[in-house]
Amino acid sequence: MVHYGTTDDASRAKTLDAINALVHRQTGLEVREAYSSKMVIAALKKRNIPKQTITEALLALRRDGYRKVVVQPTHLLDGIMTNMMHDSIAPLRHEFDTIAIGSPLFSSVETCRQMVEMLTRSVRVESDTEVFYVGHGTQSMANAVYSMLDYMFKEQGNVHRHVVTIEGYPGFDSLRKILQKSDCKHVVLVPLLYIAGNHKSEDLDGEWKEVLERAGYRVEVVQHGLGEWPEVQQFLVGRIQHLLK
Numbered sequence: 368m369v370h371y372g373t374t375d376d377a378s379r380a381k382t383l384d385a386i387n388a389l390v391h392r393q394t395g396l397e398v399r400e401a402y403s404s405k406m407v408i409a410a411l412k413k414r415n416i417p418k419q420t421i422t423e424a425l426l427a428l429r430r431d432g433y434r435k436v437v438v439q440p441t442h443l444l445d446g447i448m449t450n451m452m453h454d455s456i457a458p459l460r461h462e463f464d465t466i467a468i469g470s471p472l473f474s475s476v477e478t479c480r481q482m483v484e485m486l487t488r489s490v491r492v493e494s495d496t497e498v499f500y501v502g503h504g505t506q507s508m509a510n511a512v513y514s515m516l517d518y519m520f521k522e523q524g525n526v527h528r529h530v531v532t533i534e535g536y537p538g539f540d541s542l543r544k545i546l547q548k549s550d551c552k553h554v555v556l557v558p559l560l561y562i563a564g565n566h567k568s569e570d571l572d573g574e575w576k577e578v579l580e581r582a583g584y585r586v587e588v589v590q591h592g593l594g595e596w597p598e599v600q601q602f603l604v605g606r607i608q609h610l611l612k
Contacts, residue, residue, distance in 0.1 A: 368383075368386065368387055368390065368398060368399070368400045368401070368439055368440075368441065369400070369401050369402075369403055369421060369438060369439070369440040369441070369442070369452055370383045370400060370401070370402055370403070370440075370441045370561075371402065371403050371404050371407070371441070371442065371448060371561070371562075372402035372403065372404045372407035372408065372411075372418060373407060373562045373564050374407055374410045374411060374564075375562070375564045375565075378562045378563065378564050378592070379562075381591070381594070381595050382441075382561065382562050382592065382594030382595055383400065383441070383562075383594070385594070385595075385600065386441065386594065386600050386603055386604075387400055389600050389601075389604060390439075390603070390604055390607055393604050393608075394604070394607060394608065394611070396437070396607075397433070399419075399424050399427070399428060400418075400419070400424070401418075401419050401420060401421040401423070401424035401425075402418045402419070402420065403420075403421065403440075403442070403448045403451060403452055404448075405420065408420065420455070421438075421452055421455040421456065422455050422459070425455075425456065425459045425462070425463075426459070428463075429459070429462045429463070433463070434463055434464040434465075435463065435464055435465045436463050436465070436466045436467070437466075437467045437468075437469070437607055437610050437611065438452070438456060438466060438467070438468045438469065439468075439469035439603060439606055439607050439610070440452055440469065440470075440471055441472075441561050441594065441603065442471040442472070442561075443471055443472045443473050443502070443503075443559075443560075443561060443593070444471055444473055444505065444509040444510075444512055445470065445471050445473075445474050445509055446471075446505050446507045446509030446510075447505060447507055447509075449471055452468075453468070456468065467610040467611075468610075469603075469606045469607060469610055470606070472561075472593070472599070472602070472603075473512045473516070476515075479512065479515055479516055479519060480519060481602070482516070482602075483516060483519045483520060483523070485596075485598045485599070485602075486500060486528075486557070487520070487523065487525060487528070489596065489598070490528075490555065490557055490589070492525070492527055492528065492555075493553065495550075495551050495552065495553050496527060496551055496553040496554070496555055497527050497529065497545065497546060497549055497551045497553070497554050497555070498527060498528045498529070498554075498555045498557060499529050499530070499531050499542055499545075499554065499555070499556050499557065500516070500528070500529070500530045500531075500557045500559040501531055501532065501533060501556055501557065501558055501559055501560075501570075501571055501575075502530065502531070502532045502533070502535070502559040502560065503532060503533055503534060503535070503559075503560055504532025504533050504534040504535020504536070504538065505534070505535050506534075506535065510532065510535040510536065513530045513531070513532055513535065513537070513559075514530070514537070516530045516559075517529055517530035517537075527549075527551065529542070529545055530559065533570050539575060539578075542575075546579075546582075546584070552583065552584055552585060553584070553585045553587070554579055554584045554585070554586045554587070555586075555587045555588075555589065556571045556575060556576070556586065556587070556588045556589065557589045558571060558588075558589060558591070558592045558593070559593065560592045560593065561592055561593050561594040562592045562594055563589075563590065563591055563592035563595075564592075567588070567590070567592070571588045572588050576588060
C-alpha cells in the first residue's frame with residue numbers, strides 16, 4: 368500500500384492502518400506500506416516512527432523473497448505523487464516476476480461516477496444547504512478531475528453540490544461566488560481528502576469557516592476524510608482483488 372502519509376497518529380490509525388488491516392483480512396495477502404512523502408517520513412523519523420519510501424519497501428520485499436507484488440496507492444489523483452510512485456517502481460521491476468500497479472481513486476470517468484454516487488449517498492442535503500466537497504488541489508492538469516466531479520454532480524441534478532479545492536482551481540473565491548448567487552445560508556464543507564488532517568483543521572475548520580460565519584452563514588464541517596469511509600475502503604480492496612485476477 369502506497370500512502371502519501373500523515374504525521375497525525377489518530378488519523379493514521381483510522382485511515383492508513385485501517386485500510387492495511389482490511390486488505391490483509393479480505394485478501395489474505397502480506398501487506399506492507401510505503402509513504403510517498405519524504406517530508407512526512409522525515410517528521411515521523413524524529414519521533415522514532417519509521418516509515419519506508421517506495422524504493423525501500425520494494426527492496427525489503429526482494430530481500431524477503433517475494434516475487435509477485437501488487438502496489439495500490441491511496442492517492443486520489445493520477446498526478447504528481449502518482450508519477451513519482453511509478454518513477455520509483457520502474458528501476459526495480461526486473462527484480463520481481465510481476466509488479467501489478469493499481470490506480471488512484473479518481474483515475475477514470477467510471478470510477479469518478481462511482482465516487483460521485485457514493486458521495487451523494489453519504490452526505491444528505493437539506494433544501495436550504497449548499498454542500499462543498501473540498502479537495503487539496505494541484506497545479507498539474509490532474510486538477511481537472513475536480514471540475515469533472517463537479518459536472519457529474521450537476522448532471523445528476525445535484526445543483527447544490529459543488530467541488531472546490533484548497534490549493535487549486537476552483538478555490539475559495541469560486542465558493543464565495545457560488546454562495547453570492549444562492550439564497551442558502553447553511554454551508555456544509557466535506558473534506559475531499561483521503562486524510563482529514565491539517566487541511567481540515569487549518570483551512571476548513573479554520574479560515575474558511577471563520578470567513579463564512581462572519582458573512583452570516585451557518586457552517587458545518589464534516590470531520591472525517593475519505594479514508595475513514597467504509598465504502599472507500601472497500602473500493603480500494605476491490606481494486607486489489609481485480610489486480611489479483
